Amino acid sequence: MKIIGYGIRQDERQFVEQWSSQNGIGVKMTAELLTAETVDQASGYDGIVAFQQLAYSDELLEKMDQLGIHNLSLRNVGVDNINLEKATSLGIKVTNVPVYSPEAIAEFTVTQLMQLLRRSKEYARKFSNHDFRWAPQISKELNQQTVGVIGTGHIGRSAIKIFQGFGAKVIAYDAFHNKEIESQGLYVDSLSDIYKQATVITLHIPLFPETEHMLDREAFNQMNDGVFIINAARGPLIDESALIEALDSGKVGGAALDVMEDETKVFNQDLGKQEINYPAFNNLFERDNVLISPHTAFYTDVAVKNMVNISLNNNKQLFETGTADNLVEK
Ligand code: NAD
DSSP states (O other): OEEEESSOOHHHHHHHHHHHHHHTOEEEEOSSOOOTTTGGGGTTOSEEEEOOSSOBOHHHHHHHHHHTOOEEEESSSOOTTBOHHHHHHTTOEEEOOSOSOHHHHHHHHHHHHHHHHTTHHHHHHHHHTTOOOOTTOOOOOGGGOEEEEEOOSHHHHHHHHHHHHTTOEEEEEOSSOOHHHHHTTOBOSSHHHHHHHOSEEEEOOOOOTTTTTSBOHHHHHHSOTTEEEEEOSOGGGBOHHHHHHHHHHTSEEEEEESSOTTGGGTTTSOOTTOOOOOHHHHHHHTOTTEEEOOSOTTOSHHHHHHHHHHHHHHHHHHHHHSOOTTBOOO
């Protein structure tokens, strides 16, 4: 068996090499992304392992089929950039890595909230101008906050534990209740309850048509003045123009965004001094009380190692058995 890995970053190489020698399976690595133009490099390989924000086009899937490659293992969880119906119709099996380190995203969520509460960006800007005064930029304490966690899956539950460790009051909302969270009595009945009671709201749900723009004008209007918003889930969960209005009015006191509506315009590229053609990004980026990070919540050594190992195991399993534990089906 031979595997080719696309979009392999420098930090992934050591984990790929370790897996390859442990399993006695050759893995060719390329930094190029998987596209209709680059897929020819996979000729003669039994499976492809890939990770990218860029869409896996229908043309690419057709070329994979023509090359006789029907095993595609993604190194991440999201499959929103691949037409699964098309893949299935061509007999291409797709796997993902549903869980690689919920703690990575949960810890990042709390880190960003702490920075908002302690006004880190504002202090850093003042410090860069050698202004070392502290008053009147007074901070807030996490133990005094009511944190509304929307989505109590792997990441939401991990974040809840950390928030509780800091002494915060946690309330939670999820379309499907988790027994552990229910036994603690954390669930409220509706999203409105979260909006009305929370002083911090953090999103940990997937993007579906029904969750797109979950935080819109109507939602922000129901919230407490000065509420802090954290989004390390998916950009389109928040209507960015409504967020900008809510920041202007003081309804929202600060926001930490690891994901954005049009993030592929900006994230994961070195734009140097180029003008950024994304008005909402430019508006939010300038604000002292908005933290933007380029979809890096997941990016830890543990998470990357798991993404590499689990995806390669999935690809091996597809080759050996025709199916895999992490098969994604439409
Ligand atoms: P998960 O599947 O374990 O949990 C998702 C939870 O959302 C589930 O409990 C589900 O019941 C709930 N849910 C689904 N639809 C809902 C709705 N309409 N209303 C309320 N609750 C709903 O997923 P996870 O591993 O905890 O990941 C959560 C999200 O985090 C992912 O979907 C992904 O978008 C995002 N994520 C971001 C990064 C990053 O680097 N920023 C990394 C991984 C995942």
